[in-house]
Amino acid sequence: xxxxxxxxxxxxxxxxxGDGGELSPTIFAEMSALATATGAINLGQGFPDDDGPPExxxxxxxxxxxxxxxxxxxxxxxxxxxxxxxxxxRFYGLAVDPDTExxxxxxxxxxxxxxxxxxxxxxxQVVVFEPxxxxxxxxxxxxxxxxxxxxxxxxxxxxxxxxxxxxxxxxTRLIIVNSPHNPTGTIFDRGTLELIVELAHRxxxxxxxxxxxxxxxxxxPHVPIATLPGARERTVSISSGGKTFSTTGWKxxxxxxxxxxxxxxxxxKQYLTYxxxxxxxxxxAVGLRLPDSYFEGAATSLAHRCALLSxxxxxxGFEVLSPQAGYFVIADAAxxxxxxxxxxxxxxxxxxxxxxxxxxxxVREEHRDGYRSLIRFAFCKREDVLERAASQLATxx
Numbered sequence: 001x002x003x004x005x006x007x008x009x010x011x012x013x014x015x016x017x018g019d020g021g022e023l024s025p026t027i028f029a030e031m032s033a034l035a036t037a038t039g040a041i042n043l044g045q046g047f048p049d050d051d052g053p054p055e056x057x058x059x060x061x062x063x064x065x066x067x068x069x070x071x072x073x074x075x076x077x078x079x080x081x082x083x084x085x086x087x088x089x090r091f092y093g094l095a096v097d098p099d100t101e102x103x104x105x106x107x108x109x110x111x112x113x114x115x116x117x118x119x120x121x122x123x124x125q126v127v128v129f130e131p132x133x134x135x136x137x138x139x140x141x142x143x144x145x146x147x148x149x150x151x152x153x154x155x156x157x158x159x160x161x162x163x164x165x166x167x168x169x170x171x172t173r174l175i176i177v178n179s180p181h182n183p184t185g186t187i188f189d190r191g192t193l194e195l196i197v198e199l200a201h202r203x204x205x206x207x208x209x210x211x212x213x214x215x216x217x218x219x220x221p222h223v224p225i226a227t228l229p230g231a232r233e234r235t236v237s238i239s240s241g242g243k244t245f246s247t248t249g250w251k252x253x254x255x256x257x258x259x260x261x262x263x264x265x266x267x268x269k270q271y272l273t274y275x276x277x278x279x280x281x282x283x284x285a286v287g288l289r290l291p292d293s294y295f296e297g298a299a300t301s302l303a304h305r306c307a308l309l310s311x312x313x314x315x316x317g318f319e320v321l322s323p324q325a326g327y328f329v330i331a332d333a334a335x336x337x338x339x340x341x342x343x344x345x346x347x348x349x350x351x352x353x354x355x356x357x358x359x360x361x362x363v364r365e366e367h368r369d370g371y372r373s374l375i376r377f378a379f380c381k382r383e384d385v386l387e388r389a390a391s392q393l394a395t396x397x
Contacts, residue, residue, distance in 0.1 A: 026134065027361040031345060040349035041389045043309075043377040044357040046182070046327040050382055052246035052287070053294060059286040060250075063279035072278045074270060076104025076254070083285035084254050092224050094232070100259040103266055106276040107251035108212045108240040113139045114269040115208055115236050115255065116174065120145045124173035129159060131362030131371065133182055133210065145173070153370055154332070155321050157184040161195055168199040174206050175199070177225055180213035183362050183376045184330060185323020187220050190228075197231045206261065207235040212253075215244045215295045217325040218303040226256075236261055241284040243327065244298065246380075250280040302327070302379070305386055309379040312390020316352075317397050318375075327380040330359060334373040336396060341373050353392045 025033075028044065035042035051057060075081060078098070085098040096102060105111040112135060120126065122144035128136050130149035140147045150159050150167045168175060175196055179188040200207050207225055214222045226235040240253035255265060310320045310329055318331035338344045341358035349355055359374035379386060 027342065027345075027357060031355050031357055034346070034349045035355040038349040038353070040353045040355045041381075041385060041392070042355045043379070043381065043389060044345075044355040046243075046378050046380060047248045048246040048380045049385060050246065053290060055290065056245050056247065056283050056287040060279050060283035063282045068279045068282065070278060071275050072104075072281055074275055075266065076102065076275075077278075077281040077285070080104055080252075080254075080281045080285040083288040084256065087288045088256055092227050094224070094226060094256070096256045097259075101256055101262060103255045103262055103269065104281060105253040105255060105269060106273040107242060108210060108238050108253040109135050110251075110269070110272055111238040111240075111253045111255045112136070112176075112208070112210065114265050114272055115238070116140060116145070117143050118264040118268040119206055119236075119261070120173045123171075125169065125171045127167050127172055127175045127205075129176075129178060129181070130364065130367060131183055131359055132176075133178060134362065136176055137364075146171075148172070149364065149367065151367065152181070152184060152186065154330075154374060157181070157186040157321075158189075159192060161192065164192070164195060165199065168203055168205060170203050172203050172205045174208050176208045176210065178210040179225075180211070180217060180222060180325030182213065182326060183328050183357075183359060184321075185326045185328060187217060187222060187324045190223060193223065193225045193228055196225065197228050200234055201230060205234070207231065209235065209237045211237060211239045212243050213326040214239055216299050216302050216327070218299065218306065218323070220324045222325070233258055234261075236265070241287055244295070245284065245287040247280070247284075250277055250284070252277050252280050252284045305379045305381065305383060308383060309377060309386045309390060312386070312393055313377065315390065315397075316393035321374075327378050328376050329379055331356075331375050331377060332373055333375055338373050341371075341375050345375060352396055354389050
């Protein structure tokens with residue numbers, strides 16, 4: 001298999017969420033292009049439209065002025081690794097060695113890719129919860145593994161525990177736990193997390209977490225699975241600063257894991273981006289050391305914006321499935337007579353001047369029943385933008 005063949009296989013793996021046929025732009029690219037072409041409000045992509053905390057931005061500018069513009073160390077700058085270690089202890093009581101158990105990555109996506117490529121072999125099974133972030137499928141395909149999904153059915157998006165038990169077998173190498181979850185905003189309850197740990201022990205699997213929305217929860221605490229008894233020694237925990245500090249373009253992510261798991265991930269990561277974001281690394285370290293009031297305020301502000309957009313969606317006739325965390329709210333367009341959410345999203349910019357993304361974009365074709373009328377909208381936008389979007393959506397009625 002050539003390198004180009006490998007990447008084509010990964011791209012076709014991503015098409016597990018698509019309709020097959022020739023390789024084509026994802027629905028995300030299609031919706032963003034529609035937003036640009038029509039001037040519609042883009043609530044399809046999960047990036048904020050305002051800046052992060054001034055202290056963090058100032059630290060990046062200072063780092064550039066101080067000449068921190070070349071390659072950082074391969075593991076990440078020591079002070080950022082220390083700040084990540086301090087963060088895990090401060091918020092979760094997890095003792096992490098900054099020198100042997102922390103790796104800085106090009107966002108959480110690279111962290112996930114390096115982990116999947118490092119810790120699996122051809123034919124292994126990777127268990128994910130569906131709907132799922134599309135990079136999981138693409139990277140699993142690149143690694144020549146089999147993707148096994150556990151459904152999160154609407155409206156509460158909770159996994160059936162018997163289905164979870166059936167999904168994890170002796171062939172399972174990784175169980176990917178995305179909580180708080182994208183796109184549904186669900187936070188897995190303790191019973192689900194405990195069962196994942198139990199199954200990982202029973203079948204000698206490794207738990208991989210995607211926790212990028214860890215601080216953006218709405219009245220429901222985030223419990224890292226690594227804090228549960230028996231979990232830490234077999235868990236690779238992944239997060240990033242982009243969502244927490246409204247700096248998604250900086251792409252500063254990280255992994256914390258026992259050294260025996262982290263070592264092979266480091267070996268793979270050095271052949272991906274190698275290193276990244278020199279002046280942004282000390283800035284994210286500043287962010288991780290901000291007072292509790294910042295983290296609480298960020299979550300409170302997002303909850304308010306979620307309520308603002310949710311109210312507008314209800315007024316427009318959608319049924320809103322309220323999230324517990326994150327950047328997104330899912331709305332069911334079935335009360336508007338919609339049965340094909342993807343086609344509806346293609347019409348929405350012209351009809352209401354707003355862009356959303358169909359939830360079927362996160363679900364494999366054979367599993368899309370039950371999700372076809374669901375639309376994901378991002379509320380991580382300025383209040384005036386959300387108010388305008390709500391007003392325009394009202395024209396649908």
